[in-house]
Amino acid sequence: MDPSLRASHTLSHVRSFRFLLSRRWLLFAVTVGLLAWATWWLGEWQFHRLEDRKVSNAVVRANEDKPPAPVADVLAPGQEVADAEEWRVITATGTYAVDETVVIRYRSREGSSGVDAVVPLVTADGPALLVDRGWLQTEPGTTDPGDIPSPPEGEVTVTGWVRADGSGDSTEVSDQSARAISSVAIGEALDREVYGGFVELRSEDPEPAQPLARVELPELDNGPHFFYGLQWWFFGVLAIFGFCYLAYDEWKRGPRGQRPGSRKGQPTTGASSRN
Numbered sequence: 001m002d003p004s005l006r007a008s009h010t011l012s013h014v015r016s017f018r019f020l021l022s023r024r025w026l027l028f029a030v031t032v033g034l035l036a037w038a039t040w041w042l043g044e045w046q047f048h049r050l051e052d053r054k055v056s057n058a059v060v061r062a063n064e065d066k067p068p069a070p071v072a073d074v075l076a077p078g079q080e081v082a083d084a085e086e087w088r089v090i091t092a093t094g095t096y097a098v099d100e101t102v103v104i105r106y107r108s109r110e111g112s113s114g115v116d117a118v119v120p121l122v123t124a125d126g127p128a129l130l131v132d133r134g135w136l137q138t139e140p141g142t143t144d145p146g147d148i149p150s151p152p153e154g155e156v157t158v159t160g161w162v163r164a165d166g167s168g169d170s171t172e173v174s175d176q177s178a179r180a181i182s183s184v185a186i187g188e189a190l191d192r193e194v195y196g197g198f199v200e201l202r203s204e205d206p207e208p209a210q211p212l213a214r215v216e217l218p219e220l221d222n223g224p225h226f227f228y229g230l231q232w233w234f235f236g237v238l239a240i241f242g243f244c245y246l247a248y249d250e251w252k253r254g255p256r257g258q259r260p261g262s263r264k265g266q267p268t269t270g271a272s273s274r275n
Contacts, residue, residue: 017251025247032243039236046229050222056086057220063088068159071195077127081164081197087218090199093157094123096131100190101145103177104132109213113140117148117212118181120192121158130183130198131158134212143177149210156206160199161215 019025064087071092074085097120104116114137120128136148165171166180173189187194200215 019250019255020247029243032239035239036236039232039239043229043232043236046225046232050225050229053223053225057222059084060087060218060220071123071129071199072125074162075129075195075197077193077195079196081162085162086164088162089159089202090162091157091159092121092123092129092199093155094121094129095155096120096151096153097122097128097192098150100192101148101176102173102181102186102189103143103145103148104181105143105177105179107135109135109137109216112137114138115143115148116181117145118186118198119151120186120190120194121156126193128192128194129158130181130186130194131160132163132181132198132200132215133204134201134214136212143175145176149208149212152204152206152208156204158199158201158205159203160201161217162197163200164197 020029063085066088068089068091071090074088074090075081100120102118104118107114107116114135116135117133118130119133121131122128133151138147163181165182165184167182168180170179171182171185172178173185176189178185181198183194183196183198201212202214204211
């Protein structure tokens with residue numbers, strides 16, 4: 001082939017990619033770029049959640065193996081629960097202030113509605129420890145503390161898992177009921193000094209006449225985050241591949257509406273044949 005013709009042939013192929021600079025393709029490229037970035041970010045988010053879960057599981061496993069600690073060694077009034085103390089088992093002795101029971105609403109289990117009962121355990125040192133004594137199946141909307149079985153009378157020794165306070169509007173206490181547990185909100189509502197955080201009951205000594213359903217311990221697996229992260233990244237790669245395929249297809253065969261046999265291509269071909 002004549003070198004000048006070969007150069008002209010190559011230049012025509014290079015120029016044929018100029019359609020990528022059209023408004024339609026530029027908008028398409030921006031859309032695909034944003035989609036790819038979003039899927040990358042979502043994948044990273046899932047992998048960060050996986051790492052957080054691994055750290056949380058390691059803390060739970062470590063704390064489960066430790067012997068129960070006195071409440072004053074782990075919690076203090078007005079202080080938040082340290083991340084390393086979450087699910088630590090503690091023990092405390094005192095007397096339940098039954099009249100100050102706070103009902104935690106909208107706690108469902110296996111499709112059944114119910115409530116949790118949080119009762120302050122007044123210790124000999126002065127501050128009260130908020131004890132989530134467990135779950136009771138009830139009719140929706142039940143908030144009367146009198147409907148909940150009473151805890152043991154007199155001096156009681158409890159052991160339980162340390163939990164951090166909830167946050168937000170759900171912790172607001174109204175008529176001795178709330179949607180989430182916060183030692184700050186409950187302490188203010190009851191006008192009582194309480195330890196920071198709360199415990200979910202593991203055992204009481206003596207045992208109550210009618211115990212409540214104990215807390216459900218967290219699953220210590222890694223969850224679905226790894227596969228969710230891979231899925232998001234796969235969607236991003238698929239979007240980029242689709243863009244490249246469509247660009248190649250148009251470079252090879254021309255715009256879809258102008259190809260032979262297309263509705264837009266047929267009149268154009270006929271017009272040129274008449275000329």
